[in-house]
Amino acid sequence: MLQPLDGPSKHGKLSGVTDSTPVEVKVGANPYEERKAITMQSTKKDTNYGDFYVFFAEDNSTPSAATVSENGFLHSKNSLQSYEAGEKQYVWVISVSGPIDIRIAERS
Numbered sequence: 426m427l428q429p430l431d432g433p434s435k436h437g438k439l440s441g442v443t444d445s446t447p448v449e450v451k452v453g454a455n456p457y458e459e460r461k462a463i464t465m466q467s468t469k470k471d472t473n474y475g476d477f478y479v480f481f482a483e484d485n486s487t488p489s490a491a492t493v494s495e496n497g498f499l500h501s502k503n504s505l506q507s508y509e510a511g512e513k514q515y516v517w518v519i520s521v522s523g524p525i526d527i528r529i530a531e532r533s
Contacts, residue, residue, distance in 0.1 A: 430461060432533030438468070439518065439527040442477065447493050447517040450479075450510075450529055457531035460512040466505045468526040475502025475525055482515040493519045507532075 437452035450463055469475030478497030482488055499521075500506055510516050518527060 430532050432459060432461075434530050434532040436528070436530045439529060441524045442518055442520050442527055443524050444494070444520045444522055445490050447480070447488055447490060447519050449487075450516040450518055450527075452529060452531050456512040456514075457533065458512055459533040460510065460531045462507050462532045463510045463516060464505065464507040464530040464532060465500065465518070466528050467500070467502045468528055469502055474520070474522045476500065476521040477518050477525060477527060478521065479508065480517045480519075481508075481510070482517055485515050488517055490519050493517055494521075 435452040435457045439448050442448050467475035477500050478493050479500050480488060480493040480497035
């Protein structure tokens with residue numbers, strides 16, 4: 426059962442996410458301490474693209490773009506989605522097409 430989120434959060438934006446280079450989901454240099462969830466939304470609301478893949482990695486090595494697109498979850502543009510992800514869970518994103526920006530919040 427998901428526990429209530431009662432702590433502070435950090436907000437940020439992943440800029441220029443492409444379909445060729447996975448980007449780790451975090452605000453700043455390191456994942457937020459005691460992170461329990463990540464909330465994400467593409468900022469490309471008024472275009473024909475903005476979808477992206479979300480991939481939960483087994484370790485801290487950067488996955489290939491092919492691994493993320495073939496095994497990741499498709500996150501549709503215009504949708505606001507939250508995922509359970511502790512501070513030691515490595516989460517990566519790539520766009521489906523073209524460069525996009527993704528708003529993120531790491532929540533505790």
